[in-house]
Amino acid sequence: MKKKVLLMGKSGSGKTSMRSIIFANYIARDTRRLGATIDVEHSHVRFLGNLVLNLWDCGGQEAFMENYFASQRDNIFRNVEVLIYVFDVESREMEKDMHYYQSCLEAILQNSPDARIFCLVHKMDLIAEEQREEIFREREEDLKRLSKPLECTCFRTSIWDETLYKAWSSIVYKLIPNVKALESSLKQFAAIVDADEVLLFERATFLVVSHCQRRPHRDAHRFEKVSNIIKQFKLSCSKLAAQFQSMEVRNSVFAAFIDGFTSNTYVMVEMSDPKIPSEATLINIRNARKHFEKLEKVSSSAPSQYQ
Numbered sequence: 001m002k003k004k005v006l007l008m009g010k011s012g013s014g015k016t017s018m019r020s021i022i023f024a025n026y027i028a029r030d031t032r033r034l035g036a037t038i039d040v041e042h043s044h045v046r047f048l049g050n051l052v053l054n055l056w057d058c059g060g061q062e063a064f065m066e067n068y069f070a071s072q073r074d075n076i077f078r079n080v081e082v083l084i085y086v087f088d089v090e091s092r093e094m095e096k097d098m099h100y101y102q103s104c105l106e107a108i109l110q111n112s113p114d115a116r117i118f119c120l121v122h123k124m125d126l127i128a129e130e131q132r133e134e135i136f137r138e139r140e141e142d143l144k145r146l147s148k149p150l151e152c153t154c155f156r157t158s159i160w161d162e163t164l165y166k167a168w169s170s171i172v173y174k175l176i177p178n179v180k181a182l183e184s185s186l187k188q189f190a191a192i193v194d195a196d197e198v199l200l201f202e203r204a205t206f207l208v209v210s211h212c213q214r215r216p217h218r219d220a221h222r223f224e225k226v227s228n229i230i231k232q233f234k235l236s237c238s239k240l241a242a243q244f245q246s247m248e249v250r251n252s253v254f255a256a257f258i259d260g261f262t263s264n265t266y267v268m269v270e271m272s273d274p275k276i277p278s279e280a281t282l283i284n285i286r287n288a289r290k291h292f293e294k295l296e297k298v299s300s301s302a303p304s305q306y307q
Helices: 015-023 028-033 062-069 073-077 094-111 129-147 163-173 179-193 222-239 278-300
Strands: 002-009 040-047 051-058 080-088 116-122 152-156 197-202 208-213 246-250 255-260 265-271
Touching: 002 015, 002 094, 015 028, 015 040, 015 051, 015 163, 062 073, 062 094, 073 094, 080 094, 094 116, 094 129, 116 129, 116 163, 129 152, 152 163, 163 208, 163 222, 179 197, 179 208, 179 265, 179 278, 197 222, 208 222, 255 278, 265 278
Parallel strands: 002 051, 002 080, 080 116, 116 152
Antiparallel strands: 040 051, 197 208, 197 265, 246 255, 255 265
């Protein structure tokens, strides 16, 4: 099952950097060596087995942008499931950025009216921390107004923190078929093992694809932080010719287990009772694998609602 995702925005806005971090295992500092995208770069990203993201990274130079809306209009904007438009928060040509964004929306409305629209206000690390929320809210308000009659969802992002994972996890979550059945099974599993929380990560990207929370947690950004930390650790292992399989973190107030789950996922089980033996939790994870493998096969073979 293929789903077409358009990644658009002005040249230098950070599109290719974020794509490389999420899907090609780059770390933030290594993205500096990436060159500008020429015309359209196509990549097929296998995600959760049979779900394939057909990612179109569209170069943002002015000549290319004009060409997308003229001679390539039907080819670019036909059969789009998701449009991700990236704005550089410090752009000095915001009026031109908004003009191109509106041109994209017009083309989407004509060719793919059911597409989901996401706007990423990017490079937020360049803004003073105390001003970030206010500036983002102002941009979000403008973008939602400009997007009508279509609806857009906005995220503030930076390649230097967990906000990038939060945005992309939310976007990919919308593309997963039968996600409610997956969440229902995760809820049952969490109850059986008496976990405070269970997270399901996609194996390659370590994006959170589903979770079940049974007790409150004060850190609203914990999913993205865990994604970021574990992915960097996993990359460090591979550089040492070692393979990351599992991890256990334990102190006086909690225990957390991260383990390979299905062929396409990792699972994290977090408990506030650190006295629970590791072996008991690991056995429960092993026993649940077969059910989730079966559920994943059914989910990934389901037809897209847009096809």
